[in-house]
Amino acid sequence: MSKNLTKRSEDYSKWYNELVVKADLAENSGVRGCMVIKPYGYAIWEKMQAELDRMFKETGHQNAYFPLFVPKSMFEAEEKNAEGFAKECAIVTHYRLKNDEQNPGKLMVDPNAKLEEELIVRPTSEAIIWSTYKGWVQSYRDLPLLINQWANVVRWEMRTRLFLRTAEFLWQEGHTAHATRQEAIAESEQMMNVYADFVQNFMAIPVVKGLKTETERFAGAEETYCIEALMQDGKALQAGTSHFLGQNFAKAFDVKFANQEGKQEHVWGTSWGVSTRLMGALIMTHSDDNGLVLPPNLAPIQVVIVPIYRTDEEFEAISEVANTLVSQFKKLKISVKFDNRTTHKPGFKFAEHELRGVPVRIAVGPKDLENGTFEVARRDNLTKEVVLKDNIVNHVQALLDEIQESLFGRALNYRDSHITEVNSFEEFKDVLENKGGFISAHWDGTPETEEKIKDLTKATIRCIALDRVEEAGSCVLTGKPSSGRVLFAKAY
């Protein structure tokens, strides 16, 4: 294993691609735009899933599973949604292969096995789910429906990057139905808050909560809530979205209920999702030139113990101490690994665990045995200290919390020092070019201006922050009046 990564300062994008592969997170597959999520990367995703799933269930949601395929006519039913996703759909047209008589040993699509109606591989499941909800809702007593699905979806992206943009990705998608507009809005807001809670407290990534502009809104939504994070290279990343769908899908799929007065009404909907894209955000927020840095809350291995020895006797004595330590950590639900491979040297192991982002490394050699000590190294800031044996378990337990907090604090400092207020378009371009990050600027509220700024600078409006203050001003491009600032950035 070659440890050397391209430096972030040299080529951030190359650094990212190398890190993802070298830290055993994912790799490109033989299928265009589709990735293989390797066991170590998948173990992190499983920890994310477990935590999110717990949060969804605590807020009253249940899991279910809906078909992978959406018949074309069903897909078309909600017009804006269909149009929004039509350009990036994988389409199943046939259901059988047959022997290719021209090429012995090869197979070809059987032209006699053409489907009557094409099937779209779901890019998102509103259509199939709302067509199902029609059968599940008759009366207000059937509401709310609070359902989540863990699934794969496919969007035929032309330019793909591991985790950040892949043709197939894994996600969860919540789809809820409510009796009233207020209740559906409250649900959308609640799920945005659940996402923010998860991303901040587990992933240690600070986010801005906000609303998308009409241009950036989910196709078919009345309002899109989002959480926006900032990567180390000054580009923003949308970490999760929660959509208030109004009655759009209920009307498209004729989902009505009898209210308490017996009157028929269309139901109100929401949908919300986060995906394996979060893995990209995790990597780009915390990692460094030595490799991955993981917040302890999401690390598959929180602590690794590396023995340093020359003789078999030393190895045995160290193993005994290490194994005791392992069982002490396990009792505290700290996930720990004793790296007792005899095929690799300590230096190799140090580099490997550093590359893979293990938060705490404990080294123990013959001197340590004599002195009753351990050498404890932190992955986040690469510092080391010597800790007394009697203290080690409490010390490490506290250290894991400290690392979790420290990573969040570091990311928050970076983020906060990269929100820049600007009041002219010159300043706007200058900050975008030379500093990056979020640019807080006045905007006249029109899609035309938004589009023009995007064309001129590649920056988009990431969100209208929920906590923005009312402030009269003039649009940074047109000079027209504005009632408050919005956040612009270049984005992933």
Add this chain to the structure above:
Amino acid sequence: MSKNLTKRSEDYSKWYNELVVKADLAENSGVRGCMVIKPYGYAIWEKMQAELDRMFKETGHQNAYFPLFVPKSMFEAEEKNAEGFAKECAIVTHYRLKNDEQNPGKLMVDPNAKLEEELIVRPTSEAIIWSTYKGWVQSYRDLPLLINQWANVVRWEMRTRLFLRTAEFLWQEGHTAHATRQEAIAESEQMMNVYADFVQNFMAIPVVKGLKTETERFAGAEETYCIEALMQDGKALQAGTSHFLGQNFAKAFDVKFANQEGKQEHVWGTSWGVSTRLMGALIMTHSDDNGLVLPPNLAPIQVVIVPIYRTDEEFEAISEVANTLVSQFKKLKISVKFDNRTTHKPGFKFAEHELRGVPVRIAVGPKDLENGTFEVARRDNLTKEVVLKDNIVNHVQALLDEIQESLFGRALNYRDSHITEVNSFEEFKDVLENKGGFISAHWDGTPETEEKIKDLTKATIRCIALDRVEEAGSCVLTGKPSSGRVLFAKAY
């Protein structure tokens, strides 16, 4: 909700279909052959997943994720496997829709967005995974690879039935690679044993462990191990398979390793899977004319408490007692629900929980409060008893274990009394027609005879049981010599 199901004795197949829908397990979707797994059904599947996942991890496996799509050329590489699945593949040929100018508001497949190479939606993932393993294995130090994937797969079945046979289904598929033939065989056997352990101890379904004949073997395998269960209607159901792949996929995808002597060898493979089909086995093994019967180990709700009251005061007093009980059960990790809906009467609730297979129902009314008792009803045998308040928690805890065992015992009795030894083809047909179950008979070992028996009777060889005794005899059809009996049955 109408509780009345068709009786099993009238029409077993209709009973099954009605039960799946009425007990809220699954339903047909608007997509041909694809089902919607409803929240209650999915909650059972989640319990299965959690348990299996734990067992896989305990035996050293890790999860990963591989692409949904397999390019046609990759799919073709292992010839037998390709041929085995070619007739039931969903094939993606295009990647974009466009507006249909002849039909305003409609979309059509964009003929300019044809893929250069067609993509097969995975019917199973050996091809894509072995093409990946090529990059992961260089030396014996990289082996074994012990990987599992939880995923959806698609097989274009013409006749589908909820859970038992659907075009898309959910499953797990393990794919392992080893340095030696013995190690791979040991892995196949281990996973068959893990499946048998799970199905018997969690699903309470007895199984026969055995080997498939050449005809019934997985396409591309050298040997298929299986576990076979028997349903209440006398038909068998294959509950899980574990394949020893030999070097077939390693050769097809050129996966080699340097052994300890530095010599290049092809690796040895296995694959193994169970699917949402197990839900069908669960239903058909235990349920009755009143609805679903669930073994406590897999019941999303193990205990339900139903209040019986006329006045608000009674409801309040009962709620207090019930809530105390709920927290006592929760402490013991018994999943419990207090059904305090004021919109439904006790009779309705009883029927609903019966239909949904909740193992234990506790009813509590004003008389019980006075007497310090509860009425406890078992779902499995529909008996009731009165239990003293002080005893209730221990009683229910023991009862759950008893129900779990009792269900297994009942199914085992049924199964054992439905393995019939026959020694003539007349007897074979008679037992198959009038009694059903497994028929233990001599077979001459040829695919031709196997095929002929299938044509004449619809019975197939379910397996060559691992524990069969050597016994000289003559084939039930041809009279040719045989060295032991095999198990025939009609099967799902």
